Structure formats: structure tokens, C-alpha cells
Amino acid sequence: MRLDLCPEAVEVGAMVRERIEGEGGVDVLRRCVADPDVRGAVGDMLGELGIWEIDISEGPIELEVAAEVCRAAGRYALPYPVVERLGATGADATALVSARGQAIANHRDLDLTWNALDLEGSRYDLPSGRRLPSATKLAPFGSEVDPVPRGDKAVRGAARLVLLQGWWLLGLLENAIEDTARYTEEREQFGRKLVRFQSVAFQLADMVLESEGSSELAKYALWSITNSADDDDALAEALGLRVALQRAAGVVLRGAHQLHGAMGFTDEVDVSWLSRASQAVRRLPEDSQRTTGAFLSAVERAGYSELGHIATASR
Amino acid sequence: MTLDYSEPAKVTSLRAELRMLVDEHVPRGFLGAFTDDPADLAVTERFSRELGSRRLLTMAWPEEFGGLGAGVLEQTALREEMWAAHEPRGAQYMGLNWVGPVIMRHGTEEQRSLHLPPIASGEVIWCQGFSEPEAGSDLPALRTRATRVEGGWRITGQKVWTSYASMAQWCFLLARTGDPRGRKDGITVFLLDMNQPGVEVRPIPTMLGPHHLNEVYFDDAWVPDSGVLGEVDRGWRIVMDVLSFERIGIxxxxxxxxxxxxxxxxxxxxxxxxxxxxxxxxxxxxxxxxxxxxxxxxxxxxxxxxxxxxxxxxxxxxxxxxxxxxxxxxxxxxxxxxxxxxxxxxxxxxxxxxxxxxxxxxxxxxxxxxxxxxxxxxxxxxxxx
Missing domain, CATH: 1.20.140.10 (Butyryl-CoA Dehydrogenase, subunit A, domain 3)
Structure with a gap:
């Protein structure tokens, strides 16, 4: 049993983090919200690091590397379709869309070739996308799309895409917790550090539990999806991860706001931006309730394999 | 080296063996040893002897102490399979999981040879004399007193929430030997024989089932010098060891x-x-x-x-x-x-x-x-x- 990512993944993840930090971290998001047209430069920056040469179909090392890149990007809510490009099947970028005809996909307005998958793995063409004229603060890069069903499936592709989206969200939550934990240690009220108040400590502990539990599950799901010979099994595992991360996002980001007090809503602190940026990823293609429904269907159809027991044979 | 969560074949076959033993020796509907039906306690005694004969009871122990030196994954599989089956080892898990290992680590040769074999064969039940009425989460506040006398110690005080005390032959007891205000200093671990006049057990009726929780009163109970585990006044180090075992525990x-x-x-x-x-x-x-x-x-x-x-x-x-x-x-x-x-x-x-x-x-x-x-x-x- 090996519970650590391969050194290549750790190394590339650290490199991407360092580069984004060098560009200002969450300031990249602030800049792109002010001027969405500069998002292309974010893609170029990652291109300089060789990120677009990663091909996740090549094997477990590549998928682990891609996962760490997504985690690093999510850490700063990097305003670029990193998940969609690294998880792409048959286009530059593959979006996750709702089978119910939902009409928003992040970043579809960018000049790339696009297609889409839903949570059951059905494939769609995604012929065009234009920026939402009424985009709210929760989806500054949302595009209106009109997915056209192709009539075939790419279940494994959907599993990988949902997996990478999970790693992106994990990175975002980890950053929010680190900021919040630091704040509760620095900020004093009534002559005591915030973390010394039990109600604060309990909420922080709940947040840590969500993120640590999600982190372990994200690694397991990655291994399972890489090695399982059964596409339905892989998809169930990916959806289970998304169920966990949607719950985690609720606990972590609500706590991050609350424990930062009024500061948590300001544009000055990062958690305020991370919270906003998380919304489109938490709600697209489906929100928590509907994702849990999709997971239930997958489990009732394909089962939920016992830990460490996946349907044999490395792919 | 990439991630790997596959279960090794020997762990999978251990699970199969344990499930077979449960099917064979544990009646359907068994809910653990601590029910109103004495037959359930007997099931755990028989099952423990069966595991003992296969050395599966002490699978986790080093071979020099009668174990199989099994790896972490096998030990984990054992704990998982047993708890899923309502712990048919009954009260044994405490002795096996941490009393035995702590005696191996801190005990004298005499203590090892007195205590380890009966734990290994599933013949003895231990209880843990930690919590007191005024020392729950704040364990270092414990007041049960041990006074040195010729050849040993006299114990006076009260423990509470003590699982299995009504059926235990031995108690892993914490008592204060040093300054009453000494907190973590001045606590000593005693291995106390429960079958003696100075020990009284009063069951506490609870929603968890009979026999589970008890009060234990010590009135000049006796422990010989050979029953001191580790150093006098420095038992807290052993307590930390125990707590880390116990937290992984079930x-x-x-x-x-x-x-x-x-x-x-x-x-x-x-x-x-x-x-x-x-x-x-x-x-x-x-x-x-x-x-x-x-x-x-x-x-x-x-x-x-x-x-x-x-x-x-x-x-x-x-x-x-x-x-x-x-x-x-x-x-x-x-x-x-x-x-x-x-x-x-x-x-x-x-x-x-x-x-x-x-x-x-x-x-x-x-x-x-x-x-x-x-x-x-x-x-x-x-x-x-």
C-alpha cells in the first residue's frame, strides 16, 4: 500500500504553485475578474511550464501529475479551464454539463475547441459559447452554452474529469483552511487568540476534518479510476469524491467566512474570492443534492467496490 | 512509485479465514458479549480460544511473545473483521491491543511471563482503571492514592466508567504516588489483581447493556512491588503510550x-x-x-x-x-x-x-x-x- 503521490506529481505541483504565487496567487483571479480578456495569458503561463503536454491517458504517473496541477490551480482559483484542458477527450477542452439542459459552462468563451460530457458520461458537442451578459459575482467566467447530444458515451472520460474537478476544489479548500487557521491564531479578542475559544476551535476542527478526509479520498479515487477495469466502477468512485467535496466545500467555506468575521466578506482577503470562485465549480454541472442522486444511481447500478478491491487488471 | 491501495492477497485470505470462523462459531444475531444472555459471553470465550489456537488472537504481537509478527494491514483487517462481526473476541481486545503491548514495552521479565501468556491464549480479562469522579477528560487530576508499605503498595480511592470490571481478573490501574498537586508527575501504573477483599465493583446500569460500565472502589487494596509497571511516579509516559494505542483501537x-x-x-x-x-x-x-x-x-x-x-x-x-x-x-x-x-x-x-x-x-x-x-x-x- 502506498498512500503518497509519486515524486513527479509532487514536483510538478510545487512548480505550478510557485509560478502562480510568483504571479500574485489569488491576485491573478482579481485581475481576470477586472478584465476577463487576460485569461488567455494564464493559459500561456501554464504552457511555458509544459502543462499542456501532460496526457492523462498515458498512465498513472500522468494522471497523478495532472491531479496535482489541478490542486495547485484550485488553490488560487486560477481563472482558466485547467481541469477542462487536462481532462479533455477529443477536443482542446471538455466541459462537464448537465443532462437536464443546463446552459452554463465556465470559460467556454475562450478560443479553444470544446466538447462536453455529463455525469453519466454521455457526450455532447459544444458548438459555441458567449459570456453570460448577466454573470453574477459567483460566475464571472460563466458562458451560455447549448450542448448538442452526440448519442455516444465516454464514461471513463467523465470519471477522470470529475476526478480532476475534485482535485481543483480540494486545493481551493486547503488554501481557505490555511488562511482561516492563521487568522484564528493571529487575531485576538477579549485578550485571547480566537483559536482559544472552543466554539472557534470546534468549527476549525470540523473544517480540517472535511479537507483531510477529502484529500485521502481524492488519492484513493485517483488510484481506483486509474486501475479499475470497469468504467461504471470508475465513474461511481469519481461521483463519490464529488459528493464528499461538495459537503466539504459547504463546511469549509462557511467556516472560513464566519471565523474571519467581517473581514471574510471583503475583497481584501483571499477567502472571500475563493468562496465566490468555488460556487461555479460546486454547482456546475450539478449541485450537491443532484450529484448525490447521480451517485446513488451509479451505486445502485454498479455497486461501490470494497476498499482496495477493484475489478482487476490494470488498463 | 504511484499510489497503490490494492489489498495484498494474504490480507484478503486472512479476511476469508476470519469470516469463515465467524460463520462457524458465532451464532447469527450475536450482538457482542455484553447482553442479558450469558450464552453470549460463552460464545466469546469459545471464539477467543479458537483464535488463540490459531495464534490469530496475538497475530499482531512479535513472534518472541507468541505472536505472528503480522504486518499493519493484517492487524487492521483483523480489527475490522472482528468489529464488523460485533467483536466476538469479547473483552479480549483491550488486553490484546494495548495491555499486552504496553507490558512488552515497559514490563519486567517477571511481568511479561506472568501476564503475556494468559492474554495470548484469551484466558484473562483486563479492565482499565483510569477515569475517576473528579478526573474524566482531565485525567491528570486523578486522586486514587497508592501508599508504600513493606513489600508493596496499598491502594485507596475510586474509579468510574470502568468497562468490564465486573468480569476482569486484572486492572491496569493509575494511582497517585507523589504530590497530590503534581498533575502528570507522581502518577504510577499498577497491575492489580481484582480478586481480593479490598476491591469492590458496582455495575452502573446504562443504555449500553449490562456489565459494561462500573464503579470500582479500592479500600486498602494490595499490589506487591512486582506489580508496579515502569518507574514509580513516572507513569504518565506509559499513559500516553496507552492512549495512542487506544485511539487507533476499535x-x-x-x-x-x-x-x-x-x-x-x-x-x-x-x-x-x-x-x-x-x-x-x-x-x-x-x-x-x-x-x-x-x-x-x-x-x-x-x-x-x-x-x-x-x-x-x-x-x-x-x-x-x-x-x-x-x-x-x-x-x-x-x-x-x-x-x-x-x-x-x-x-x-x-x-x-x-x-x-x-x-x-x-x-x-x-x-x-x-x-x-x-x-x-x-x-x-x-x-x-
Missing amino acids: ARYARCESLLRAAPEALGADAWAELPSGLRERWAAAMVRTRQTRLLAYRLLERAKSGTPPISEAALYRVAVTTLDQEVAEVLMEIVGNAALGTSDGHAVFVREVEDHWRYAQASTVASGTLEINKNTVARAAAGS
């Missing part, structure tokens, strides 16, 4: 998982389909939660291989597994519905398991360090405080 998630997995079949396809979809979704989400908790347990065990993991890691796992126990209990209770309150079907095994699990789960966030203590530990570590 694989509570394993029973959560086995009950969740059994639910659809136990209910029957039609009844399952008629459940509100929101309840089935909670069931599915609980399966994910269980998987996360089990993975946290594995991470803790992995870190324990290369030395004692930080106390915050153990605390995080405890928060995860104890709250899981209660969350799963609530979902299962709603799945079986009113039947949990009583049913005319005497064969409704699954319903009885769920009801038993719910009652037992209520104590999980209190036993072995409360949820509040553990959450404080986690938060302070996260804040670097």
Missing part, C-alpha cells in the same frame, strides 16, 4: 460499512425501492463518509509505522470515526423505521443490529477522550498554536 468504521452494505438486501428490493429517494441518497453519502474515515485510519496506521504519529493525527481520526458512528446510526435507524422500537418478528436480525449500533454509537464521542478534547487538539495543531 475499527468502528468497519461495522458502519458492513451495516450500510447489508441494508438494501436486509430490507428487500421492494421495501428498499419504496424508501424516500432522499434517504437512499443519505445512505449513499454515508458510504462515502465511511470510506473517507477508513482512509484516515489507514493514513494514521501508515504514519505509525515510522514512529508515533502526532497526537493531533490520532485526534483527527477519532473525531472522524466517532462522528461517523453516530451519523451512520441515524441513517440506519431511519432506514429500518419504527421496527427499531420493537417488532413482532423475532428473526429481524438486521433491525436488532441497527438498534444496538445506535445505542452504542451514542457513547462513541465520549469514550477514550471526548469529541471536544479531540477537536481542540485538531484545531490547535492546525493553527500552529
Whole structure:
């Protein structure tokens, strides 16, 4: 049993983090919200690091590397379709869309070739996308799309895409917790550090539990999806991860706001931006309730394999 | 080297062997040793002897002490399989999981040869004399007094919430030998024979079942010098060892998982389909939660291989597994519905398991360090405080 990512993944993840930090971290998001047209430069920056040469179909090392890149990007809510490009099947970028005809996909307005998958793995063409004229603060890069069903499936592709989206969200939550934990240690009220108040400590502990539990599950799901010979099994595992991360996002980001007090809503602190940026990823293609429904269907159809027991044979 | 979670073949075959032994020796509907039916206690005694004869009871112990020197994954599989089957080893797990290992680590040759063989063969039950009326979560406040006399010690005081004391032959006892205000200094560990006039056990009736919790009164109880474990006044170091063993201890998630997995079949396809979809979704989400908790347990065990993991890691796992126990209990209770309150079907095994699990789960966030203590530990570590 090996519970650590391969050194290549750790190394590339650290490199991407360092580069984004060098560009200002969450300031990249602030800049792109002010001027969405500069998002292309974010893609170029990652291109300089060789990120677009990663091909996740090549094997477990590549998928682990891609996962760490997504985690690093999510850490700063990097305003670029990193998940969609690294998880792409048959286009530059593959979006996750709702089978119910939902009409928003992040970043579809960018000049790339696009297609889409839903949570059951059905494939769609995604012929065009234009920026939402009424985009709210929760989806500054949302595009209106009109997915056209192709009539075939790419279940494994959907599993990988949902997996990478999970790693992106994990990175975002980890950053929010680190900021919040630091704040509760620095900020004093009534002559005591915030973390010394039990109600604060309990909420922080709940947040840590969500993120640590999600982190372990994200690694397991990655291994399972890489090695399982059964596409339905892989998809169930990916959806289970998304169920966990949607719950985690609720606990972590609500706590991050609350424990930062009024500061948590300001544009000055990062958690305020991370919270906003998380919304489109938490709600697209489906929100928590509907994702849990999709997971239930997958489990009732394909089962939920016992830990460490996946349907044999490395792919 | 990439991630690898595949279960080694020898662990899978160990699980198969244990499941076969449970099928063979544990009657269907068994809910543990601590019921009103003395036959259940007898089941655990027989089962423990069976495991003892296969050296599976002490599988985790080093070979020099009669064990098999099994790896962490095999030990984990054993704990999981046993807890999923309502712990048919009965009260043995305490002796096996930490009393034995702590005696190996801190005991004299005489203590090892006196205590380890009967623990290994499943013939002896231990209880843990830690908590007192004025020393619960604040364990260093304990007041039970040990006074040195010729050849040994006289013990006077009271312990409370002591599991298995009514059936235990030995007590792993903490008593104060030094300054009463000394907190963690001046505490000594004694290995005390429960069968003596100075020891009185009074069962505490609880919702967890008979025999489970007790008060223990010591009135000039006797321990010879040879019953002191480790150094006089310096028992706290041993306590920390014990607590780290105990916090990994029970694989509570394993029973959560086995009950969740059994639910659809136990209910029957039609009844399952008629459940509100929101309840089935909670069931599915609980399966994910269980998987996360089990993975946290594995991470803790992995870190324990290369030395004692930080106390915050153990605390995080405890928060995860104890709250899981209660969350799963609530979902299962709603799945079986009113039947949990009583049913005319005497064969409704699954319903009885769920009801038993719910009652037992209520104590999980209190036993072995409360949820509040553990959450404080986690938060302070996260804040670097």
C-alpha cells in the first residue's frame, strides 16, 4: 500500500504553485475578474511550464501529475479551464454539463475547441459559447452554452474529469483552511487568540476534518479510476469524491467566512474570492443534492467496490 | 512509485479465514458479549480460544511473545473483521491491543511471563482503571492514592466508567504516588489483581447493556512491588503510550460499512425501492463518509509505522470515526423505521443490529477522550498554536 503521490506529481505541483504565487496567487483571479480578456495569458503561463503536454491517458504517473496541477490551480482559483484542458477527450477542452439542459459552462468563451460530457458520461458537442451578459459575482467566467447530444458515451472520460474537478476544489479548500487557521491564531479578542475559544476551535476542527478526509479520498479515487477495469466502477468512485467535496466545500467555506468575521466578506482577503470562485465549480454541472442522486444511481447500478478491491487488471 | 491501495492477497485470505470462523462459531444475531444472555459471553470465550489456537488472537504481537509478527494491514483487517462481526473476541481486545503491548514495552521479565501468556491464549480479562469522579477528560487530576508499605503498595480511592470490571481478573490501574498537586508527575501504573477483599465493583446500569460500565472502589487494596509497571511516579509516559494505542483501537468504521452494505438486501428490493429517494441518497453519502474515515485510519496506521504519529493525527481520526458512528446510526435507524422500537418478528436480525449500533454509537464521542478534547487538539495543531 502506498498512500503518497509519486515524486513527479509532487514536483510538478510545487512548480505550478510557485509560478502562480510568483504571479500574485489569488491576485491573478482579481485581475481576470477586472478584465476577463487576460485569461488567455494564464493559459500561456501554464504552457511555458509544459502543462499542456501532460496526457492523462498515458498512465498513472500522468494522471497523478495532472491531479496535482489541478490542486495547485484550485488553490488560487486560477481563472482558466485547467481541469477542462487536462481532462479533455477529443477536443482542446471538455466541459462537464448537465443532462437536464443546463446552459452554463465556465470559460467556454475562450478560443479553444470544446466538447462536453455529463455525469453519466454521455457526450455532447459544444458548438459555441458567449459570456453570460448577466454573470453574477459567483460566475464571472460563466458562458451560455447549448450542448448538442452526440448519442455516444465516454464514461471513463467523465470519471477522470470529475476526478480532476475534485482535485481543483480540494486545493481551493486547503488554501481557505490555511488562511482561516492563521487568522484564528493571529487575531485576538477579549485578550485571547480566537483559536482559544472552543466554539472557534470546534468549527476549525470540523473544517480540517472535511479537507483531510477529502484529500485521502481524492488519492484513493485517483488510484481506483486509474486501475479499475470497469468504467461504471470508475465513474461511481469519481461521483463519490464529488459528493464528499461538495459537503466539504459547504463546511469549509462557511467556516472560513464566519471565523474571519467581517473581514471574510471583503475583497481584501483571499477567502472571500475563493468562496465566490468555488460556487461555479460546486454547482456546475450539478449541485450537491443532484450529484448525490447521480451517485446513488451509479451505486445502485454498479455497486461501490470494497476498499482496495477493484475489478482487476490494470488498463 | 504511484499510489497503490490494492489489498495484498494474504490480507484478503486472512479476511476469508476470519469470516469463515465467524460463520462457524458465532451464532447469527450475536450482538457482542455484553447482553442479558450469558450464552453470549460463552460464545466469546469459545471464539477467543479458537483464535488463540490459531495464534490469530496475538497475530499482531512479535513472534518472541507468541505472536505472528503480522504486518499493519493484517492487524487492521483483523480489527475490522472482528468489529464488523460485533467483536466476538469479547473483552479480549483491550488486553490484546494495548495491555499486552504496553507490558512488552515497559514490563519486567517477571511481568511479561506472568501476564503475556494468559492474554495470548484469551484466558484473562483486563479492565482499565483510569477515569475517576473528579478526573474524566482531565485525567491528570486523578486522586486514587497508592501508599508504600513493606513489600508493596496499598491502594485507596475510586474509579468510574470502568468497562468490564465486573468480569476482569486484572486492572491496569493509575494511582497517585507523589504530590497530590503534581498533575502528570507522581502518577504510577499498577497491575492489580481484582480478586481480593479490598476491591469492590458496582455495575452502573446504562443504555449500553449490562456489565459494561462500573464503579470500582479500592479500600486498602494490595499490589506487591512486582506489580508496579515502569518507574514509580513516572507513569504518565506509559499513559500516553496507552492512549495512542487506544485511539487507533476499535475499527468502528468497519461495522458502519458492513451495516450500510447489508441494508438494501436486509430490507428487500421492494421495501428498499419504496424508501424516500432522499434517504437512499443519505445512505449513499454515508458510504462515502465511511470510506473517507477508513482512509484516515489507514493514513494514521501508515504514519505509525515510522514512529508515533502526532497526537493531533490520532485526534483527527477519532473525531472522524466517532462522528461517523453516530451519523451512520441515524441513517440506519431511519432506514429500518419504527421496527427499531420493537417488532413482532423475532428473526429481524438486521433491525436488532441497527438498534444496538445506535445505542452504542451514542457513547462513541465520549469514550477514550471526548469529541471536544479531540477537536481542540485538531484545531490547535492546525493553527500552529
